[in-house]
Amino acid sequence: MFLKLYLIALPVLVLLDMTWLGLVAKNFYAKHIGFLLRPDFNLIPGVLFYLLYLVGLVFFVIMPAVSKGSWVYALVLGALFGLIAYSTYDLTNQATLQNWPLIVTIVDLAWGMVAASFVSVVVYLIAKKIGM
Numbered sequence: 001m002f003l004k005l006y007l008i009a010l011p012v013l014v015l016l017d018m019t020w021l022g023l024v025a026k027n028f029y030a031k032h033i034g035f036l037l038r039p040d041f042n043l044i045p046g047v048l049f050y051l052l053y054l055v056g057l058v059f060f061v062i063m064p065a066v067s068k069g070s071w072v073y074a075l076v077l078g079a080l081f082g083l084i085a086y087s088t089y090d091l092t093n094q095a096t097l098q099n100w101p102l103i104v105t106i107v108d109l110a111w112g113m114v115a116a117s118f119v120s121v122v123v124y125l126i127a128k129k130i131g132m
Contacts, residue, residue, distance in 0.1 A: 001132065005058045005066065009123045013054060016115055025111070032101045057081055061120045066127045078120030079113040086112025 021029075029037065061081050065074035090105040 001066070002058060002063060004132065005062050005123060005127060006054055008126050009054050009058055009062060009119055010050070012122050013057075013115070013119045014050060016118060017050075020111060020115070025107070028107065029104070032104050053085060056085065057116055057119065058123075061116070062123050062127075065120060065124045066132055069128075071121055071124050074120035074124040075117050078117035081120075082112035082114070082116025083109055085116070 057078070061074060061077045065071065065077065086108050090108045093100045094102070094105050
């Protein structure tokens with residue numbers, strides 16, 4: 001079950017986050033932390049993040065939601081998982097980096113919650129539709 005859910009979740013997360021990073025938030029990040037951004041994307045750590053993040057999301061949120069038959073579980077625990085995961089990055093930056101903008105932390109935490117909830121619910125609904 002894990003592998004099937006993982007393979008469903010992967011394109012959902014990648015498409016959602018690429019839309020966010022490439023279209024919606026690109027100018028926001030350039031404005032607030034452009035001085036820190038690389039001119040090119042370092043693919044290996046980026047790919048590793050998505051692969052590892054999804055392990056946690058599928059294992060701790062999506063699989064239990066499917067087992068419980070509860071999209072509400074997927075929604076709520078997805079938000080909590082996203083908050084915790086994105087807090088690791090943003091709150092560490094807030095604590096250790098000079099001039100890390102508070103607005104970036106707030107937006108990232110909100111995005112982490114929305115993205116993880118969205119992916120969890122969509123994958124849950126797909127899993128139920130295909131009889132998992």
